[in-house]
Amino acid sequence: MSNAAMVIRGNAIFDGTGAKPFAGGIAVEGKRIAAVVKGEGIDRYIGPDTRVIDCGDRLVMPGFNDGHTHITQGAFLEDPDFSFCLLESGSREEAIQMAKEYGDSHPDNEWVFGYMMNNLLWKDQTLPTCHDIDRVISDRPVVLQLADMHTVAVNTCAIEKIGITKDTKSPADGVIEKDEKGELTGRFYDGASFAFTDAICSPSDEVYMQIYENLFDKMKKLGITSCSLVAPYGAHDDPLPYFEKMEEKGTLTSRVMMYPNIAEYEKESFAALQKKYADGKLRIRGLKQLIDGVTSVFTAYLLEPYTNDPGTCGATSVDMKEFKKQALEAIKDGVPLRIHTIGDRAVREMLDIFEEGERLYGKQNLRHVQEHLETIHPEDIPRFAKLGICGCMQPWHMLFDLEGGDKGNGLYGDKEAAVGSQRAKHSWPMRELLDAGMVLSLGSDFPVVGLEPMCEIYGAVTRQTFDGKPEGGWYPGQRITMEEALKAYTWGSAYAEGCEQDLGTLAEGMLADIIVLDKNLFEAKPQEILDTKVVTTIMDGQVVYEA
Ligand SMILES: [Zn+2]
Structure with a gap:
């Protein structure tokens, strides 16, 4: 011994x-x-x-192993010299004023970048246009990002910087909004918004390193020793060289499991990357994509119409025919997929694709993960365990939703108002999924919310806001135990990443x-x-x- x-x-x-x-x-x-x-x-x-x-x-x-983060973008948002938080803005006018004040106090910033704008909290929810923002800042690009991280309102200078004109067509996975005269409004949705955040996050190498090191310093204080970094990275596409430098310096104190966007998938080069980053602190574990949006702006894809807008069921955020081709191709090659599915129809269509993948290429024990799983049709709940699909969920998102009460003004809107009580019963259904044998991973989706694991764990075991509402918990039958929550934040995330052979348990x-x-x-x-x-x-x- x-x-x-x-x-x-x-x-x-x-x-x-x-x-x-x-x-x-x-x-x-x-x-x-x-x-x-x-x-x-x-x-x-x-x-x-x-x-x-x-x-x-x-x-x-x-x-802790945070199963779902965008730390590349989050690192920037954490830095007050780089961006400012718009969560406190009470109206469109106030958000614009905050941009002006931040711009005035940061004259050397190339971009004026505000995040966490939540127009659902405003009386008039109309987002600013480029003309609104031009009135206060016109000589520098301004980008105001919504809390859903899928929408931006920008000024004319930003549009010119990116090189978009009124003739530019919307990408397949997003919308470039134009008015009735065909002019740009300055509002960009989903895939069309990411060009702005990518462009912002490109300061010098030293600044970049410092921003990352600050974030990893915070992560080690929170006990996060591993995380999944899923696309969209929201910063430049290749953070690996920076992470590698940090590893050399000894500042990479959290393992990073990376999932680039499936749209960039190319078999040979991806296989080479996976081989290079197989089992160290940096690992390439699979591919990520979003196939629907979020409930608050009616882009989560539902089986039945929205209760608070019977005219829509939402929609997929990608061309599903094209996506299915990509997904089956990757499954054939044995590459695990992590797919954002929030509405019950998106959840079901993704399960259908995984089922088809299994029928075509057999049971491969790949660690496919469906992300968020906010609303699920009860008939689909047993399919996760049957198909070996893991779920990565974010209880803090649910708490934010609860903050909105029944007024429909939470950060994500009010789920219950959007889907009605019948479907709300099976929203964030952690208890039902665990009972049905699904492997659960917990994560934050940082920077949509903070990185603090305690907030997620509290949410999973109480289903109450931080001040204890509603009493007894929201659909308390879906609460999970402390053992289950901690297991999901450690072993569950490691399993979902295919890393449980050396991580997640003592x-x-x-x-x-x-x-x-x-x-x-x-x-x-x-x-x-x-x-x-x-x-x-x-x-x-x-x-x-x-x-
Ligand atoms: Zn995310």
Whole structure:
């Protein structure tokens, strides 16, 4: 029996399998876990040079794995020198004024970029036009992005910078809005909006590195030792060189599992990338696409019309014929897919494609994931486990929706108003999906919301807003347990990424990504979950953060 480099002892060790916490210890040698001991016996791994971390009643668990992020864009939004938050704007006029003030106080910024504008909170929900924004800033490009991250309102200078004219056709996956005279309005939706955010996120290499390092610093303090980075990256397409430099410098303290856009898929080059980034801190794990939008602006694709707008069922955000071809091609090549499906019809059509993929190419045990799963027809719930499709869900999105109450003015609009109570019963149906055997991954969708895992976990176990509404929880039958929520944030995400062989659980041979919280979440009251902090983060066997 050799001495370990590090031994972690505690009364509450959650190993990621979903079992209740136990008392015992973990021995770490190099990058990996050398032993996990239940009860007495860990002390035999302690030698004169062993670092011993005594955790007492604090919870010890695998590092969080955020199953759905856009950290490339999020890193920029976190930086106040780079952009400003529009969430507080109470009207169109106020949003425009905020842009002017930010522009005035940041004269050297090439772009004036505001994000998290939420017109659903405004009395008059009409978005600004390019002419509205031109009135306050016309000599620099201005981009105001909606909280859904799928819509921008920009000024004329921004349009010219991107090179769009009134003759430019809308892309297949988005809309360039024009008025009745065929003139550009300055509003761009879905795929048409991404050209602006891509163009904004292109400062110098040093600034870029600093912005990323700031974000990873925040992530290690939150105990996030892995994350999935899914397209749209919302910044330039290739963050890999920066991440690689960070790895060299030792600042890459979270593993990044990357999923570029399926539209860019090309078999040979993708296979080469996957081979190069197979099992290190940076891994290319599959492809991402969105096939519908969001409920609040009626772009989530539903089987039956919207309850609050019977004239529409929403629509897909891509040409489904073309997308299906791409998807089946990738499945044939054995590439896992992560597909954004929010409305019950988008959910079903994607399951149909996976089913066809299985019929054509057999059961391959690829880790396909459907993202968000906000509303599901009950008949489709058992299909996930049957087809081996994982679900990655974001409880905090649900809380934002609940903030809107029945007035339909939440950040995402009010789900219940949009889909009616019959369908709301099966909205964010985590309980039903777990009971039906689906593997659940939890994630944030940062920067749509923050990165804080505690907010997601609180949402999953309470289904209440941060101030405890509604009493008892929104459709409380869909709540999941603390064991299930933590398992989904660790093993579940690793499984969805196809990385569960070395990540997500505390067991001999696993990579030593371990965190210690300041309390035992299993004993915490709901409000105490929100106050819980990470005190130690260990990644690759190294302590990377200590409070
Ligand atoms: Zn997303």
